Amino acid sequence: MPEVDALVGFLREKLDGAVLVEVEPASFAVLKTFDPPVSAFAGLQVTDVTRHGKFIDIDVDGLHLVIHLAKAGWLRWSENLADKRLKIGNGPIAARVRFDVGDGPKTGFDVTEAGTRKGLAIYAVRDPQDVPGIAALGPDPLADGFELRPLLEGRRMQVKRFLRDQKILAGIGNAYSDEILHAARMSPFALASELADDEVARLQAAIHDVLTEAMAEAAGKPASELKDSKRTRMRVHGRTGEACPVCGDTVAEVVYADSSLQYCPTCQTGGKALKDRSTSKFLK
Template structure:
């Protein structure tokens, strides 16, 4: 799933290419991807893109006051064309392309989604915060200038949930997902199973700095890269996430994994849990 750094890079990528350019056409191959029916997609045609910004993990294309807002979810992505394909999309066709936006300079982008779980979501609204509940419910942005360590400490206070889950909760902090929560916790040397309200002031400060530094570094690494290269750039920058069985870059221990029904997390026992492997209930059941 694209997280804050990739979404920020995609927003910047689009801003450089389509700001000041008029929309020529909007095509739907999957009607399910569009969660609103008014204004209609064709209402964007002839209007000029005035900005592209980010809300957490959402991208907001401002088209002269109408907003095309989309969330790529777990398996979605953005495919860019300097020259739009000549073939039009056919609604209901078996293609990973869900939606295409074409521009009057001949360029275009597709929103695509692989797999059978279709969670890619797009909206056309006048006010994203007022009209999209998921955006209205977002917590403070992880890299917002006014999101201080004191603000972070206040959010964690009283939360008895595991810190891994708290970091991933978009209503608490916007932008961090499964991959970067692994990375942040590894940098901070904190167990993903630690209870959020059990962290003392020193650990909270360490975690806050790790989050800001990790996300800022990932944005810097992704900045300027074409959309097609961002997935590989993300994988290449990971320290522990997706690196089960490999060597921890910090201490040399093996990177371990805990598996869940629909995802997994990676961590280093030496760096994060005092050398004790975390319980993996899914694997334990398989071994019985």
């Protein structure tokens, strides 16, 4: 959420008053809708850029270009896009979105995705709620009046999975769920429905503090700096084998089939090592 929020702020500033010239897909799989066609956006003016969970929503005179970057996607901004047409399925670029900010159709961004597991998605819709992932989103954990306790009741699921489930909470991904649980001094395998009152209070405070701090740190940074900035701010996520900045213990890891989590045994599990569960449905 923090980096997507910063991207939204970056795009809102860059695209103020811009006219969308073209959406050029470079992948058969990236565009998830067909009505309206992306050609319908040509010549319309950008009126706003907003966020729904981890979805970026570019409002183009009432039509919405919605982008979900998934695990390995990103936006690569350019003030001088190449004129050459993209080749379908060639390289990491999934789509190019071109705008005219008053000096011709050369400004915009490439939507890119690294790796072979393709999850990046672009939707052209009349209403953001037409995107299934947005329609199913849980509440924003930074919204006014947010209460964690009602969401936990009856959910016999590990708290790490609880935090990452977008239908329960909107916007928290793998990295920040690790950081939140470390700040809350809580095992990622604790059951959400069995948390004591003091644990719920710690978890809600950690969600607010970690996300608020991260959003403040990311705000105002250009798209090209956001990922590196995020990595440098992580305390346990991606820090396997390094010293915990709180207690000095070695950060440990649990590896799954297509993901992993990091935690501090001293801060979070009473010194106990958690077992790998690579065949578990934990992160699905």
